[in-house]
Structure formats: C-alpha cells, structure tokens
Amino acid sequence: MAAVMQQRELAITLWRQTWPMAIGVLALLGFQLVDSAFIARLGTAPLAAQSFTFPLSFLIxxxxxxxxxxxxxxxxxxxxxxxxxxxxxxxxxxLIAGGAVIAVLAVALWLLQVPLFQLLGADETALTYIRAYWGPQLFSAWLGALLYFMYSVFRAHGDTRMPGKMMVLSSLINLALDPLFIFGVGGWEGWGLPGAAWATAVAFSVGLLLTGAKLRRCQWATMDDIGQEAVRSWRPFTGIAAPAMVSQLMPPLAAMLAIAAVAGLGDTQVAAWGLASRLETLSLMVILAMTMSLPPWLGRCYGAGDWGQIQQLMRLALKVAVIWQLSLGVLLALASPWVAMALAGNPEVQSELALLIRFMLPSYAALGVCMLVVSAGNALGWPLRAMLLSSARLFICYLPCLWLGAALFGWTGLAAGAAIGNLLAGLTAWVLLKRILSRPHRQAGASG
Structure with missing residues (x-):
C-alpha cells in the first residue's frame, strides 16, 4: 500500500512539473507546424524550399x-x-554573449547559403525561394534565441510559468499574422514564403518586449562588473556548454544527411518530409517537456544518493513515454489520410506524408525512451555515455536504416527504415539504462 501511495505521489509531482512546459512546447512547436501548413497552400516548391532550411535552423x-x-x-x-x-x-x-554568438552564426549562414543548400540537394527553383526566405528567417531565429536565453534565466530562478505564457502568446500572434503576411489582405498580395518568417519575427519581438520588461521588474540582471564575471565564468560555462552543444548539434547534422537522402527522391518527397519533421516534434511535446522537468529532480536524488527513487522515477517516466507515444502514434497512423489532408494542399504530398505518418509516428514511443535516457545522463553522472548514446541513435541506428530502406525500396523503404531505426535506438537506450541502474554506485563513480 505504501509503495502504491509513493508511486502516486511521484506521478502527481511529475505531472505538476511537466504540464507547464508541455503547454509551452505545444504552443511553440504548434506554430511551426502552422507555418508549414500555410506554406503548403503556396505549392510544393515553396514547401520544399522551407524544408531544406530546417537542418540549418536546427543548427542555430x-x-x-x-x-x-x-x-x-x-x-x-x-x-x-x-x-x-x-x-x-x-x-x-x-544575453549579451549569447546574442552575439547567434548573430555571428546567422550572418555566416546567410553568406554561405548557396553552397550550403546546394550541398543539401536544393535545385535552382528551391534556391530562388530560399534566397527570399532565408534572410528574414535568420533574423527571426536570432530573436528567438534571445527570447530563449531570457526563458533560461526565468527557469534558473524557478519560474516556468512566465516562459510558458510567452510561448503561448507568441504562438497565437504568429497564428494570427501567418495568413495575413503570407497571402495578404484586401488589395495586398502578401509576401508569400518570406511572410511566414516575418510573422514569426513579429511574434518573437512582442515576446522579447514583455519578457524583458518582466526581467527588469524582477531585477534579475545587472551590468555591474560584467567584465570580471566573463573572465571568471568562461571556463565553467564552456565546460558545461561544449558537451551540451555537441549533443544538440548531432540531430541537425543527422537532419542534413537525411534531407540529402530524401532530396534524391524528388520535391514532393522533400515537402512531405518537411511536414513530417514538424509533426514529429509536435507529437513529442510530452517527451520534450519531461526532458526539461526530469533532470533537476534526478539531480537532487543523485546528490542525495537516493538510487531507489531514481529507479522508480525512471520507470515511471519511461512507462508514461511508451504508453502516451504509442497511443498517440497509433491514433495518428489510423487518421493519417485526414492528418495529411489538413497539413498539405497537394494530393501527391498528402499521399507521401500519410505513408510517413503510418510508419514513423508509432515508432516515436521507442524514440521517447531514448530521449529520456539521454536527458537523464548529465543528472545521473554519465554525460559521456549519454552523448555516445545520442550519437549511436542517429548514426548507427537511424541514418543507416533510413538510407538502406531508401536504396532498396524507395519512399516506402525510407519510412520503414526510419521507424526501424527508432525502435533499435529505444531498445539500446533501455538496455543501457537497465545496466547502469543495476549497478548504480559503480556506474556513477565511473568517468562519464
């Protein structure tokens, strides 16, 4: 009876810590999917052009x-x-250093846009659309980065409600402006594809103004002795940021390689893949929220040496991930024709997207397991293993299966290969976690 009550308390606490971030993630990812849905109404070529920009946007x-x-x-x-x-x-x-770093990266990506997108497989038609879209998109990405850094400050102070509210507000503003900026109103024809980026830029600008005003009221920032602080903090900052960025940069690299493989199949497939990528991140919103809420909790347990609660918490989190993602994946797979119809205007894109949904969405249950195990890595004292697991998921499980499937069976093989890769990654993560938690003290004492 006591064990049941403890499990119930853990579940309630997990829910309370996760739901504000889940709502924020849903809003943030939702407006990205709305962007793609509106752009799909412009035609296959603009949607394919936007899809080519995803890997570089993920890099930022x-x-x-x-x-x-x-x-x-x-x-x-x-x-x-x-x-x-x-x-x-x-x-x-x-805020200062982060904004400067992202600005330099954005300028470099703008200057190198032609060779980069040609490397990804974009043809001249796609490049024409990308040239008009990439500048405002990079500007909106820079604004979004500044806003994210402000969110990080709020989360560090224990305030998750303010970031959640701003994510929702930004999404609503973007939703309202998207059709106006893309398609126009009255006698104005709109900006087309670049309109989506400008709508996002306006939404992020409003979020920056409101979040910055709250930050000033809270008095959580100061310019006093900031130079000395930079000298003092750059080493510990780099020590944490470097491995975290390496882990975060592997998915964009894998996305670049994946889009290059898809590009060989045609613009219709690229457009469908882009929409599926947006749907993937949206469908994983609960997992993404748990990757934000779990590590601090696990870290406190790790510091206290409470491996019993760590095991209970990880079992609960993985159970939630599998049940939620599998149920959602099967539901969306059954409704794939209607989901594809809602997202894509072109019947050919709808058909290819529906195939991806049927194969890939249920496999995200296994992907969720892998994501949670990786996110727990730093909190449980094995960051190197977490980074290696993330690498193995992408470059040993996912990409080889995707490439092999595409080479043997075309589009259907690519979809099936991606799903098999996710299943292998989830199984690998589960085996690794089971091994570590069976010998917690030995594993925790090991390097990485």
Whole structure:
C-alpha cells in the first residue's frame, strides 16, 4: 500500500512539473507546424524550399539550447550558494554573449547559403525561394534565441510559468499574422514564403518586449562588473556548454544527411518530409517537456544518493513515454489520410506524408525512451555515455536504416527504415539504462 501511495505521489509531482512546459512546447512547436501548413497552400516548391532550411535552423537551435543549459546551470548554482549578485551578472552576460554568438552564426549562414543548400540537394527553383526566405528567417531565429536565453534565466530562478505564457502568446500572434503576411489582405498580395518568417519575427519581438520588461521588474540582471564575471565564468560555462552543444548539434547534422537522402527522391518527397519533421516534434511535446522537468529532480536524488527513487522515477517516466507515444502514434497512423489532408494542399504530398505518418509516428514511443535516457545522463553522472548514446541513435541506428530502406525500396523503404531505426535506438537506450541502474554506485563513480 505504501509503495502504491509513493508511486502516486511521484506521478502527481511529475505531472505538476511537466504540464507547464508541455503547454509551452505545444504552443511553440504548434506554430511551426502552422507555418508549414500555410506554406503548403503556396505549392510544393515553396514547401520544399522551407524544408531544406530546417537542418540549418536546427543548427542555430542546437547552439542556443546548449548555451541555455549552461547558463541555467551556472545561475542555479550561484543562487544555491547565495550569490545573488553573481546570478544577476550571469543573466546579463548570457544575453549579451549569447546574442552575439547567434548573430555571428546567422550572418555566416546567410553568406554561405548557396553552397550550403546546394550541398543539401536544393535545385535552382528551391534556391530562388530560399534566397527570399532565408534572410528574414535568420533574423527571426536570432530573436528567438534571445527570447530563449531570457526563458533560461526565468527557469534558473524557478519560474516556468512566465516562459510558458510567452510561448503561448507568441504562438497565437504568429497564428494570427501567418495568413495575413503570407497571402495578404484586401488589395495586398502578401509576401508569400518570406511572410511566414516575418510573422514569426513579429511574434518573437512582442515576446522579447514583455519578457524583458518582466526581467527588469524582477531585477534579475545587472551590468555591474560584467567584465570580471566573463573572465571568471568562461571556463565553467564552456565546460558545461561544449558537451551540451555537441549533443544538440548531432540531430541537425543527422537532419542534413537525411534531407540529402530524401532530396534524391524528388520535391514532393522533400515537402512531405518537411511536414513530417514538424509533426514529429509536435507529437513529442510530452517527451520534450519531461526532458526539461526530469533532470533537476534526478539531480537532487543523485546528490542525495537516493538510487531507489531514481529507479522508480525512471520507470515511471519511461512507462508514461511508451504508453502516451504509442497511443498517440497509433491514433495518428489510423487518421493519417485526414492528418495529411489538413497539413498539405497537394494530393501527391498528402499521399507521401500519410505513408510517413503510418510508419514513423508509432515508432516515436521507442524514440521517447531514448530521449529520456539521454536527458537523464548529465543528472545521473554519465554525460559521456549519454552523448555516445545520442550519437549511436542517429548514426548507427537511424541514418543507416533510413538510407538502406531508401536504396532498396524507395519512399516506402525510407519510412520503414526510419521507424526501424527508432525502435533499435529505444531498445539500446533501455538496455543501457537497465545496466547502469543495476549497478548504480559503480556506474556513477565511473568517468562519464
């Protein structure tokens, strides 16, 4: 009876910590899917052009997430040590330095756009659309990075409600502006594909203004002695940010290789793949939320040496991941013709997208297991194993199965191969976690 009550308390606490982030992730990923759905109404070529930009956009996101993880950790430690003034300096430092790093990266990606997109397989028609879209898209990505760094400051101070509210507000603004900027209103014909990026830029700008005003009211940032803080903190910051960014940059690299394989099959397939990528991240919203809410909890248990609760918590999290993702995946697979019809205007794209949904969505139950095990790595004292597992998921399980399936059976083989790769990754993660938790003290004491 006591064990049942403890499990119930763990489930309730997990729910309370996860649902605010789940709503925020749903809103953030939802407006990205809305972008693609509106762009699909412009035609296959614009949608394919946007799909080519996803891997490079994920590159920016990977770097900003790695920096956000590092700064949230440093601010949390400073607050825990009672160093309020240092926490304020760190907040200002990440906003300035992070904004500068993302700005430099955005300029480099703009200057190198033609060779990069040609390397990904974009033809001249796609490049024509990309040239008009890529500039405003990079600008909106920079604004989004600044907003994300502010969210990291709030999360470090224990405030998850403000980021969640801003994610929802930004998504609603983007949803309202998308059709106006893309298709126009009255006698104005709109901007077409670039309109989606400008709508996002406006939404992020509003979020920046409101979040920045709240940050000033909370007095969580200061410019006093920021130079000395930069000298003091760059080493610990790099020590945390570097491995986190490496882990975050592997999915964009894998996405580049995947889109290059899909590009050989045609524009219709590229367009369908882009929509499936958006649907993937949206369908994984609960998993993504748990990857944010679980590590701090696991870290406290790890620090206390409470491996019994760690095992219970991981079992509960994995059970939730499998049941939720499998149920959602099967439901979407059964409804795949209607889901594809809602997202894509072209009947050919709808057909190819429906095939991807049927094969890949149920396999995200296994992918969710792998994502949770990787996210638990740093909290449980084995970051190197987590990074290697993330690499194995992408470059040993996922991409080889995808390439082999495409080579043997075309589009159907590609979809089936991606699903098999996810299943292998989930199984590998489960075996690794079971092995580590069966010998927690020996594994925790090992390097990485």
């Amino acid at each position: 996101i990977g770097i900003q997430v790695g920096m956000g993880i590092a700064i949230a950790a440093l601010i949390s430690r400073a607050l825990g040590a009672g160093e309020q003034a240092r926490a304020k300096r760190l907040s200002s430092l990440v």
